[in-house]
Amino acid sequence: MENDAIRLRDVSRVHTAGGHPVTALDRVSLDFPRGTFTAVMGPSGSGKSTLLQCAAGLDRPTSGTVTLGGTDLGRLSETRLTLLRRDRIGFVFQAFNLLPALTAEQNVALPLRLAGRRPADAEVREALARVGLADRARHRPARMSGGQQQRVALARALITRPEVLFADEPTGALDSRTGRDVLTLLRAMADTEHQTVVMVTHDPVAASYADRVVFLADGRLSGGLAGANAQDIAAHMTTLEAAPC
Structure with missing residues (x-):
């Protein structure tokens, strides 16, 4: 089994806006090794969300290749791509996207039910326990805080044991303390579950x-930092934002 969970090779994505082509990604090549936690940053309009969407098979690149565990996403039909996303990829977004009429355990079980599986109660409870919400299984979203709802969303994403978990601004709607709790969970997923995040x-x-x-x-890669603290990351971002267009 190859070491990279996701590989992008010369990936470009060109949109049309007002009748003119706009390059959102420009020949990006990037690897995401298995069991690692990677953050993607950049100024507004830099192509972050487009990169995530192409890597996750939510959007098709204009050119270049994206492979998930050796599977070339560009060679898949829409039906097969949908099945791959369902079975092998997990998603967590800034908006929690929970169904308000369902309890926490019903929300977590939903991906399995949509896949035609009848989830075991123990399987669902284990997923909630992993995110510290075993005692909230029968609560609906309205009875939970934002942080608890995001942890339910995380449990829902992880119950299928995806090869890669994609998170788009997962702490954007949370206060700093609650956000730290979610980030600690994501960190643990990479460290103890060998999840690719x-x-x-x-x-x-x-x-x-x-x-x-x-x-x-x-739309282009502009460096990277490994094991950096928040101050160094912020300094690099300041440099990017100050660069002339």
Whole structure:
């Protein structure tokens, strides 16, 4: 089994805006090794979300290749790509996207039910216990704090035991203390579960939880830092934001 969970090779993504082509990603080549936690940062409009969407198979690149565990996503039909995302990829977003009429355990079980599986109660409870919410299984989202809802969303993403967990601004709607709790969980997923985590964030403190930070500017890679603290990450971001267009 190859060491990289995700590989991007010369990936470009060109959109059309107002009748004109706009390059969101420009020949990006990047590897995400298995069992690592990577943060993706960059100024607004740098291509962070487009990178995540292409890497996760939510968007198809205009050119270049994306492989997940050796599977070339570009060779898959839409149906097979949908099945791959369901079975092998997990997602956590800034918006928790929980169904308000369902309890925590019902929300967590939903991906398995959509896949035609009847989840065991113990399986669902274990997923909630992993995020510290075993005692909230029967609570609906309205009875939970934002941090608890995000942890339910994390349990829902992890119950299928995906090869890669993609997180798009997962702490953006949380206060700093609650955000730290979620980041600590993501860190633990890489350390103890050998999960591959890819997180887009604008927050240098959040990024400091990752093994490395990769930076984008104008759709291109613009350096990276490994094992950096929040101050060093913020300083690099300041340099990117101050660079002339």
